Amino acid sequence: MNDQFMQAAIDEAIIGRDEGGIPIGSVLVIDGQIVGRGHNRRVQKGSSVLHAEMDALENAGRLTAAQYGRATLYSTLSPCDMCSGAALLYQIPTIIVGENKTFQGPEKYVRSRGVSLTVLDNETCVELMNAFIAKHPELWNEDIGV
């Protein structure tokens, strides 16, 4: 797997892990450029809304519909209901997911709304999550609302 953008998302996940946070990273790409990058901030900021994808979207700032319409959202983990909803709100046409073995969001629904969603089965992404969940199951459950 040599996609530079998924690697950037993994780099973000590792930054989050090294901050003591939940190791999920994301980047938003438009016209071959990263315009926003982020990682889960639940621990670092006490945030309930800054999942990695939300953090990347927030850091990208206010964009036009035309910009979102050319965007691809990369995430190391299958986007949850909230993050999938954000992609649907802004009509982001393409989502590339590192893995969906440790958690799976509403992928079928997202595809039914016309989004191209691809899962890479990236082993680094799986390992990051498995190591975290084994250490901090309570934090992980909190992050996915269970």
Add this chain to the structure above:
Amino acid sequence: MNDQFMQAAIDEAIIGRDEGGIPIGSVLVIDGQIVGRGHNRRVQKGSSVLHAEMDALENAGRLTAAQYGRATLYSTLSPCDMCSGAALLYQIPTIIVGENKTFQGPEKYVRSRGVSLTVLDNETCVELMNAFIAKHPELWNEDIGV
């Protein structure tokens, strides 16, 4: 209409309007108490993710699944895909909506996921949005991704 919590959401919408922002407000209520309140922050913070409901959820801080399971989310406007998704993520069982005439989110899908969603047809909520949309159609379109 004399629901104190919808009135609190309307108060938040008016704060947002008076800040020059998009007049949508929200409160999260648990056990008869407001635990988080917020309003749309696109203009005020340059935020693409802090819709009113997201702002209320963020301001409520990190909660447990048991707390979300007793929560009601009030919003002056029908929640968009992102905000609906946040409610689904945290399995908030009840959503009370001021109005859905000026914008309608994925209400049918939200109900299909087991959420009780009630629309009040509150005229103050409609008037706040109509006045804003007439003055700033471009801002409103940006906020709903069109």
